[in-house]
Amino acid sequence: MLLRLPAPLRRSFKRTLKATSFWQENYTILREFKHFPLVAILAIGCAMGAASFEGFSFGFLLAFLQSLVNPDAPPFHTGLGWFDQWILGVSESSTNRLYRVSALILAATWIRSGFNYLTQVYTELTQQKLVDRLRKQIFEQLQALSLGYFSKTNSGELLNTLTSEIGRLQAAFGLLSFIITRSLTLTVYVYLMFRLSWQLSIVSLTLFILLSVALSGLMTRIRQASTGVSSSNGRFTATAMEFINGIRTVQAFATQDFERRRFYKASSDVLDASMKATKGYALVRPLAEALATTVLIGMIILALTLFVTNGIMQTATLLTFLFILFRLVPALHEINGSRAAMGGFWGSLNNIRELLETENKPYLKDGHLPFSELRQAVTFKSVDFGYDSEQFVLNNINLTIKQGEMTALVGASGAGKTTLVDLIPRFYDPTRGGIFIDGVDLREFQINSLRRRFAIVSQDTFIFNTTVHDNIAYGTEGATEDDIIEVAKLANALEFIQEMPEGFDTRLGDRGVRLSGGQRQRIAIARAILRNPDILILDEATSALDSISERLIQASLEKLAEGRTVIAIAHRLSTIIRADKVVVMEQGRVVEEGSYQELLDQRGKLWNYHQMQYEVGDRGNVGAIAEATITGATNTEQF
Numbered sequence: 001m002l003l004r005l006p007a008p009l010r011r012s013f014k015r016t017l018k019a020t021s022f023w024q025e026n027y028t029i030l031r032e033f034k035h036f037p038l039v040a041i042l043a044i045g046c047a048m049g050a051a052s053f054e055g056f057s058f059g060f061l062l063a064f065l066q067s068l069v070n071p072d073a074p075p076f077h078t079g080l081g082w083f084d085q086w087i088l089g090v091s092e093s094s095t096n097r098l099y100r101v102s103a104l105i106l107a108a109t110w111i112r113s114g115f116n117y118l119t120q121v122y123t124e125l126t127q128q129k130l131v132d133r134l135r136k137q138i139f140e141q142l143q144a145l146s147l148g149y150f151s152k153t154n155s156g157e158l159l160n161t162l163t164s165e166i167g168r169l170q171a172a173f174g175l176l177s178f179i180i181t182r183s184l185t186l187t188v189y190v191y192l193m194f195r196l197s198w199q200l201s202i203v204s205l206t207l208f209i210l211l212s213v214a215l216s217g218l219m220t221r222i223r224q225a226s227t228g229v230s231s232s233n234g235r236f237t238a239t240a241m242e243f244i245n246g247i248r249t250v251q252a253f254a255t256q257d258f259e260r261r262r263f264y265k266a267s268s269d270v271l272d273a274s275m276k277a278t279k280g281y282a283l284v285r286p287l288a289e290a291l292a293t294t295v296l297i298g299m300i301i302l303a304l305t306l307f308v309t310n311g312i313m314q315t316a317t318l319l320t321f322l323f324i325l326f327r328l329v330p331a332l333h334e335i336n337g338s339r340a341a342m343g344g345f346w347g348s349l350n351n352i353r354e355l356l357e358t359e360n361k362p363y364l365k366d367g368h369l370p371f372s373e374l375r376q377a378v379t380f381k382s383v384d385f386g387y388d389s390e391q392f393v394l395n396n397i398n399l400t401i402k403q404g405e406m407t408a409l410v411g412a413s414g415a416g417k418t419t420l421v422d423l424i425p426r427f428y429d430p431t432r433g434g435i436f437i438d439g440v441d442l443r444e445f446q447i448n449s450l451r452r453r454f455a456i457v458s459q460d461t462f463i464f465n466t467t468v469h470d471n472i473a474y475g476t477e478g479a480t481e482d483d484i485i486e487v488a489k490l491a492n493a494l495e496f497i498q499e500m501p502e503g504f505d506t507r508l509g510d511r512g513v514r515l516s517g518g519q520r521q522r523i524a525i526a527r528a529i530l531r532n533p534d535i536l537i538l539d540e541a542t543s544a545l546d547s548i549s550e551r552l553i554q555a556s557l558e559k560l561a562e563g564r565t566v567i568a569i570a571h572r573l574s575t576i577i578r579a580d581k582v583v584v585m586e587q588g589r590v591v592e593e594g595s596y597q598e599l600l601d602q603r604g605k606l607w608n609y610h611q612m613q614y615e616v617g618d619r620g621n622v623g624a625i626a627e628a629t630i631t632g633a634t635n636t637e638q639f
């Protein structure tokens with residue numbers, strides 16, 4: 001028969017195991033301490049100093065009480081010859097000893113206060129450094145993750161983890177440092193108590209341990225409630241962010257009531273979850289206090305009846321013992337209260353750890369070859385790709401994009417054009433097959449060196465909340481004022497920039513709210529021109545422009561495209577008539593390839609699109625389209 005341990009022992013064993021796995025589970029966070037060991041060691045060192053001097057003051061207090069209560073009794077001594085002689089002054093009169101001990105208590109108290117101050121400074125510094133490291137770690141993690149992660153993760157929740165949850169974790173570590181420093185003081189108290197009376201110490205400590213065990217169940221529930229607080233906070237931030245970012249749509253669709261209900265519910269959920277957690281941890285302290293006071297009173301009665309009246313213990317010793325016990329009880333309360341409050345932050349710890357963990361997250365493996373330039377071609381060989389492993393959005397793509405040529409991708413919305421283009425700067429890697437640059441698999445190249453040779457102008461250009469100048473210069477080091485003006489001119493943006501109140505120094509607001517869609521795109525084009533890329537990707541680069549601006553920009557893009565490799569996605573056929581190769585896509589497959597005129601002559605898919613867009617009768621030709629474009633007679637219908 002198996003030996004069955006009593007329940008409290010089993011629980012305590014499990015807790016010890018948990019404590020070990022706590023280290024393993026939270027290694028991602030705890031390992032950060034190695035970056036600032038000195039500050040952490042100083043914090044603990046000072047806490048130990050404070051605890052020791054607290055101990056000394058109690059020792060001196062005992063000497064003081066003895067001299068006061070029973071001046072004729074042999075003086076208190078430590079057994080350390082020089083210390084007793086020179087410091088405690090055992091051979092001096094009782095009055096002198098009283099003065100000396102008073103001075104010693106005072107000195108110990110001041111030194112302890114100094115250590116307490118330093119402990120606070122260093123523990124605060126440790127927390128700040130930890131939080132700083134964690135924020136940077138999260139940043140590195142977010143930088144390293146492939147874009148696939150972000151399309152599956154709510155940005156509001158990420159923001160919540162990076163801001164609120166980090167703040168909550170800082171508070172949790174504040175409490176942890178407090179628990180550690182108070183525990184050191186408690187150790188000194190316990191040591192002194194045992195020195196004074198081991199019997200009383202055993203009784204009182206057993207009672208306090210039982211008290212702690214009784215509170216453990218409550219702690220577990222607090223931790224669970226705290227996970228609820230973290231997730232409701234995440235949902236709230238996500239809802240608030242969506243509301244703010246989508247405010248135009250909300251107003252346009254008059255969905256204020258719907259949004260109000262969503263926002264109010266998210267806010268109430270935070271309230272409910274916090275209340276649940278608060279009810280738990282607010283109970284710990286008063287409960288612990290009431291129970292501990294009961295223990296304390298019991299101890300006094302026990303000590304008086306069993307020890308003092310029988311002469312086993314001196315009154316001064318009992319007084320010192322009780323004095324320490326009176327200090328120990330609030331310290332225990334503080335520790336219990338902090339443990340409970342820490343439980344309230346458990347969810348934050350889980351959130352951050354979850355974000356920092358590297359398993360089950362998509363990363364792009366960096367290659368080792370520096371990429372210098374495209375010399376011959378980018379080749380897709382039997383490429384399949386799916387954002388989810390179950391469903392492919394690109395199927396068996398075989399395609400050659402020649403250096404120096406313009407390749408245009410055409411197809412209905414959702415056909416997979418953007419996805420295909422996103423594979424070339426390695427925003428994603430193919431699920432099957434491979435993409436090769438001059439015969440070398442893309443995955444062999446260092447990602448950054450590869451991306452540096454690209455410029456992308458897309459449908460949703462991101463404008464940073466900084467000046468026009470900095471937005472154009474973004475990603476290109478060493479650009480001069482003249483370069484910036486030159487590219488703004490080429491992108492047909494100079495005129496509107498000069499009309500702005502502070503010209504190139506005008507700040508563009510959050511996401512460039514101070515610009516029209518067309519202006520945003522022209523800034524993006526200027527940014528791309530400045531980059532002087534090897535491969536230029538235009539993902540509906542001129543979609544937000546009116547036909548006059550489009551024609552002007554088309555001319556600058558053509559100039560920019562000269563001698564470069566251009567991959568252009570276009571809904572308006574007018575922008576790709578001069579392409580060297582047109583690739584028509586349908587449902588993730590390449591269905592036609594050839595020059596514009598060749599494809600028209602085939603009377604296939606492109607011909608259908610062409611018919612829809614230009615309505616030029618049953619025989620379209622490139623010359624007619626060029627004519628139609630130049631006269632601005634394009635049909636606005638797009639596919």
Ligand SMILES: Nc1ncnc2c1ncn2[C@@H]1O[C@H](COP(=O)(O)OP(=O)(O)OP(=O)(O)O)[C@@H](O)[C@H]1O
Pocket residue numbers: 151387388393411412413414415416417418419420
């Ligand atoms: N981040 C993503 N996560 C999951 N699915 C996606 C993601 N981006 C696109 N898709 C899906 O992949 C398919 C191809 O989308 P893609 O954007 O490549 O098409 P497209 O031809 O560029 O369309 P459009 O012309 O409208 O921009 C679509 O079915 C789309 O829903």
